[in-house]
Amino acid sequence: MMALNHPAIVNLVSKLRQIQFPIHSGCAGVCLISPECTGILQCPISAIETRQHRRPTCVKGNAPMNRRWRPVVFLCALVVSNTVMAAELSHTQIEDTWQDSSQKATNILSATDLAHARLWGLSETEWRRYKQLMQGIRGSISPATISPIEVLGIHARDDAERQRYAEVWARAMYEDAGRILAFQHAYDAATKRLYPNVSLIDISRLPGKTEVNNTFQPGDxxxxxxxxxxxxxxxxxxxxxxxxxxxxxxxxxxxxxxxxxxxxxxxxxxxxxxxxxxxxxxxxxxxxxxxxxxxxxxxxxxxxxxxxxxxxxxxxxxxxxx
The missing domain is CATH 3.40.30.10 (Glutaredoxin)
Structure with missing residues (x-):
């Protein structure tokens, strides 16, 4: 139910009160409920305003005219009430739908993200957390070359998680060092094979021996x-x-x-x-x-x-x- 003090209802009441219904010239108000206008009655307009309305004595001949307007008042109130409620419900549903869509869009990883996650051996959940962490202090103070494994390890949520990422990173570094050494050996062998008579270092261009500092001698x-x-x-x-x-x-x-x-x-x-x-x-x-x-x-x-x-x-x- 919509509150009786809703702005739309209050506005409707204000407009209805401005309508000049046919009443006896001696009646000080408008009564839409009973042909009997004497005493304390609950008028629809007064009910909306949640207060009692005392009517002065009205000529009975005008009561049929008041009964004729009463359905119109209730119909208008009903239409406005349903319209406002429908508008509010629609607005709420739109906001909920937008929030759900925004959250789903955030959780969806692009094809590039999925490929990077596979290269690092991380799950989609881990990759999402890595991207979230890079939006904070880690992305501000760390070099751009920091790896996802390091980010997740630095921000581990417990000792077990920290240990797991540390082991993953240690294995990755060990394997990478092996690859670097293997390539260096291959490079050295290729250089000897392709340029057997060329020295990599021109000894003649090296600086001579530095003179020994002889500022002090034992007999000085x-x-x-x-x-x-x-x-x-x-x-x-x-x-x-x-x-x-x-x-x-x-x-x-x-x-x-x-x-x-x-x-x-x-x-x-x-x-x-x-x-x-x-x-x-x-x-x-x-x-x-x-x-x-x-x-x-x-x-x-x-x-x-x-x-x-x-x-x-x-x-x-x-x-x-x-």
Whole structure:
């Protein structure tokens, strides 16, 4: 049943109320039910609006005219009710049919999909799930070459399913590796047969042997010039200390310490964790600069600087060589 407050019924009521039915001039309303217009009666229009309608006293001579209009009112209401219900039912059926058709179209695999599923050894259900997963995060972040087996394995719903896809993928990779090696062997044999006197690699174009890095030799002595408060000096010192056993020793010169201020030199050595044994064995010496850097570099030396003494020769080393 259609609700009495349905928009179509309410609209019909509004129009019927505008019809000027013949009534006695002394009647304030229209009654379509009884020739007796006195008292509280249930009028069809009032019933539709679900309320009681009190009629004033009406002249009895007009009652036959009211009875003549009553079938018309009910017939109109019945026609509108059936029309609206039929329209709603038709609309619902169309929506259901569209949803069913859409779902069936989604579930139907194309001939190409079926062929790909067979190549990968997957069922139609598995292939549908693979395509669905590729519509989400997997298709957004994974490379286009990811295989359906990997997708299904990554999104496995339980351990057993994950293990099954892992084994399928392991067998596929093992078999593919065998095919690749077999082809490589065939290629090598074909090359030897077709081009027996041609070398695949032109040895003459290969770069020569790289010279051995001989920045340090066991007899070398390093001269390191630094300041007390110098982060760059500290970094360079750490590099030198790591290679201290590649040379005979390191002579450290502090350029900003007054001559005779041995305490400042000792404090600096302690703060930089200079091993006292190295100092006692003269593997490391601590010195005041006293202008040594300017003399050795003709005034071109910057702090920090590293000089290498090899025999009678003294040369400056770049940081990149250390």
């Amino acid at each position: 002595r390093l001269l390191f010039f630094a300041r007390l408060d110098c982060p760059a000096c500290d970094l360079l010192l750490n590099k030198l200390l790591k290679r201290i056993f590649e040379v005979s020793g390191i002579d450290i010169y502090l350029t900003d310490v007054d001559k005779g201020d041995d305490r400042a030199v000792r404090d600096w050595a302690s703060n930089h964790q200079i091993d006292p044994d190295w100092v006692h064995s003269r593997r490391i010496t601590l010195n005041h600069d006293g202008g040594a850097l300017d003399k050795l570099t003709q005034g071109q030396g910057d702090v920090p600087s590293v000089l290498r003494r090899r025999g009678e020769d003294i040369s400056r080393l770049l940081v990149s060589e250390l």
